[in-house]
Amino acid sequence: MVRSRALLAKPWLWSFLGAFAVWLATIAFTGGRGGGGMLSAALALAQFTVIVGIGQMFVITLGPGNVDLSLPANIGLASAVAMKVMGGSDSMIVAGLLAALACGTAIGAANYALIRALRIPPIIATLSASFIIQSADISYGRGLQIKPPPGFADFTNLQLFGIPILAILTAAISVVAAIALHRMAFGRSVLAIGQNSRAAWLAGTPVERTRALTYTLSGALGGIDGALLAGYFRGANVDIGNEYLLASLAVVVIGGTSVAGGRANVPGLWGAALFLVLLLTMLNTFGVSAGVRLLVTGLVIVAVIAVAGDQGAHR
Amino acid sequence: MHTELAVAAARESAHRATARARLIRAWLPTLSLALVLGAIAWLNPRAISYFGFGLMLNLAVPIVLATIAQLFVISGNELDLSIGSFVSFVGCVTATWLHETPWLGVAALLGAVCVYAAIGALIYVRNLPSIVVTLGMSFVWQGLAVLMLPKPGGKAPQWLQSISAFAMPWVPLPIVAAAAIAAIVHLGLMRTSYGAILRGSGGNPAALARAGWSLLKTKMVLFALAGLFGVLSGMSLISITTSADANIGSGYTLLAIAGVILGGGEFIGGRVSPIGAVVGALTMALAASPLLTFMNIPPDWQVAANGAILIVVLAARALVSRRED
Numbered sequence: 001m002v003r004s005r006a007l008l009a010k011p012w013l014w015s016f017l018g019a020f021a022v023w024l025a026t027i028a029f030t031g032g033r034g035g036g037g038m039l040s041a042a043l044a045l046a047q048f049t050v051i052v053g054i055g056q057m058f059v060i061t062l063g064p065g066n067v068d069l070s071l072p073a074n075i076g077l078a079s080a081v082a083m084k085v086m087g088g089s090d091s092m093i094v095a096g097l098l099a100a101l102a103c104g105t106a107i108g109a110a111n112y113a114l115i116r117a118l119r120i121p122p123i124i125a126t127l128s129a130s131f132i133i134q135s136a137d138i139s140y141g142r143g144l145q146i147k148p149p150p151g152f153a154d155f156t157n158l159q160l161f162g163i164p165i166l167a168i169l170t171a172a173i174s175v176v177a178a179i180a181l182h183r184m185a186f187g188r189s190v191l192a193i194g195q196n197s198r199a200a201w202l203a204g205t206p207v208e209r210t211r212a213l214t215y216t217l218s219g220a221l222g223g224i225d226g227a228l229l230a231g232y233f234r235g236a237n238v239d240i241g242n243e244y245l246l247a248s249l250a251v252v253v254i255g256g257t258s259v260a261g262g263r264a265n266v267p268g269l270w271g272a273a274l275f276l277v278l279l280l281t282m283l284n285t286f287g288v289s290a291g292v293r294l295l296v297t298g299l300v301i302v303a304v305i306a307v308a309g310d311q312g313a314h315r
Numbered sequence: 316m317h318t319e320l321a322v323a324a325a326r327e328s329a330h331r332a333t334a335r336a337r338l339i340r341a342w343l344p345t346l347s348l349a350l351v352l353g354a355i356a357w358l359n360p361r362a363i364s365y366f367g368f369g370l371m372l373n374l375a376v377p378i379v380l381a382t383i384a385q386l387f388v389i390s391g392n393e394l395d396l397s398i399g400s401f402v403s404f405v406g407c408v409t410a411t412w413l414h415e416t417p418w419l420g421v422a423a424l425l426g427a428v429c430v431y432a433a434i435g436a437l438i439y440v441r442n443l444p445s446i447v448v449t450l451g452m453s454f455v456w457q458g459l460a461v462l463m464l465p466k467p468g469g470k471a472p473q474w475l476q477s478i479s480a481f482a483m484p485w486v487p488l489p490i491v492a493a494a495a496i497a498a499i500v501h502l503g504l505m506r507t508s509y510g511a512i513l514r515g516s517g518g519n520p521a522a523l524a525r526a527g528w529s530l531l532k533t534k535m536v537l538f539a540l541a542g543l544f545g546v547l548s549g550m551s552l553i554s555i556t557t558s559a560d561a562n563i564g565s566g567y568t569l570l571a572i573a574g575v576i577l578g579g580g581e582f583i584g585g586r587v588s589p590i591g592a593v594v595g596a597l598t599m600a601l602a603a604s605p606l607l608t609f610m611n612i613p614p615d616w617q618v619a620a621n622g623a624i625l626i627v628v629l630a631a632r633a634l635v636s637r638r639e640d
Contacts, residue, residue, distance in 0.1 A: 118630050123582065129622065130624065131625070132618075290465075294455070294461060295458030295459060295460070298456075299451075302452060304445055306443060
């Protein structure tokens with residue numbers, strides 16, 4: 001009883017259990033074939049969600065109403081910028097990555113500027129920004145040959161003992177994020193603001209500077225994600241980031257971060273991202289149609305949130 | 316004695332300044348619509364005519380209805396990110412079942428409204444974030460739409476087509492319809508006692524609960540109303556396009572939120588304005604109108620026009636509100 005209550009207190013554990021269960025169901029269906037390959041493919045896809053999930057997690061932890069809706073547009077534009085700067089040449093890979101990082105950082109900073117200057121809810125600020133970013137992307141990406149340099153495409157698909165190299169890098173980023181969250185002034189400030197922003201302000205926490213940093217961080221991670229996605233899928237396009245709005249929000253919530261703010265969890269992001277990717281893999285293995293896939297994904301997300309749900313959120 | 320008078324006078328003038336700021340704030344949506352219309356008239360005077368408005372506002376009615384759906388959800392401090400794919404789903408039902416086997420179509424649409432009410436209940440009972448739940452539901456509606464209509468097609472029922480094809484004398488139909496919708500929702504939500512309760516569930520839920528009203532019921536009613544207006548939005552959309560596809564309403568989620576906010580709604584506190592929201596939706600519909608193409612605004616930047624209008628109006632509101640404080 002005590003143990004089960006301790007388990008319930010760590011809702012992110014469920015995400016790993018869920019991922020494991022889905023994986024078992026799939027290899028039971030295939031008769032045990034391809035379990036390992038499935039895992040490394042799932043890791044490769046899951047880490048894209050984890051990168052933006054980290055940014056979204058910090059933003060959501062700031063408290064009710066904080067959310068970054070501009071991530072899909074941000075990813076789209078950054079992927080185009082990265083591919084254009086790289087221009088298909090291996091020597092420009094680093095420059096392209098830096099350009100995507102700069103693009104994402106600028107978008108994040110612009111989001112915060114809108115929130116601060118117009119005193120509007122972040123939802124609307126990031127939404128308005130995403131309209132403009134999307135247009136910029138459509139206009140900028142038109143008629144471009146947006147293919148990654150071969151070296152970059154190979155790098156993003158590289159595996160080390162069956163583990164995608166990008167997943168290893170993202171794991172490193174996750175460790176840094178977890179340390180920043182729990183051990184550094186920045187993360188502690190984010191948590192404090194999410195728990196009670198007025199109390200945090202009275203205690204001398206630099207509230208506005210922390211919020212600015214958080215939105216900029218989310219933007220920067222979106223930018224990096226865009227560049228990596230374009231490499232992995234061998235090309236940039238306007239819709240490349242579309243699925244990452246639901247995905248980033250879902251992994252944050254399923255992963256045990258409180259939507260009411262003030263409580264965050266990094267390992268849960270991995271469990272939830274793996275769960276979502278493996279769920280899609282399972283549905284693909286079962287050979288269901290696109291409609292059923294969407295339907296089941298939506299129902300499972302709603303069901304998981306309803307079960308993991310009630311975190312004592314005060315909306 | 317003199318100081319008391321001076322204080323009273325100062326209070327009076329402060330009061331008047333606040334009232335003026337409130338007035339400007341209330342008229343901001345209309346002002347922004349007038350500005351957009353002015354810009355259109357300046358760029359292309361011929362657009363300001365019966366025919367021009369008919370063209371520009373062709374798709375305004377479904378956008379207005381989707382905006383009203385979103386308005387109900389926002390009244391209760393929630394947000395519906397699934398309204399766009401819900402409109403797609405309704406569109407697919409309208410163009411298939413409602414056309415071929417009407418009773419099945421009606422049952423499906425009524426069932427969909429019940430699902431909306433159930434989502435409201437789930438969000439309240441389990442204390443869930445509406446953003447994530449409705450984002451998940453958007454996949455459900457999208458999936459159902461794809462299942463019903465894997466390829467674009469279907470056909471709108473004849474009676475539905477004839478409604479939207481009706482030519483009003485003097486004033487184009489979309490304008491009349493928008494005015495009627497604004498009036499009905501304004502009366503229902505702003506002038507009836509239960510409307511006040513519904514808004515109160517967003518303004519001060521604790522007080523409302525203490526006064527003995529069921530917050531579960533208000534949440535379910537608000538979501539059911541959102542579902543109802545989502546159904547009307549999807550049906551009116553199909554009456555204009557006459558056929559459907561599974562992504563037909565995908566842009567409506569963002570347009571609807573933008574319309575409510577443009578119209579003076581706020582996310583917190585149940586502060587909404589149905590008339591403002593309709594005006595906001597019309598502004599968005601105009602800004603997204605294909606007519607922009609003739610005005611040297613490249614199609615690539617039309618989405619940006621929506622974002623820019625939103626930012627400019629909110630900036631203006633922030634200026635006014637600062638004076639109101």
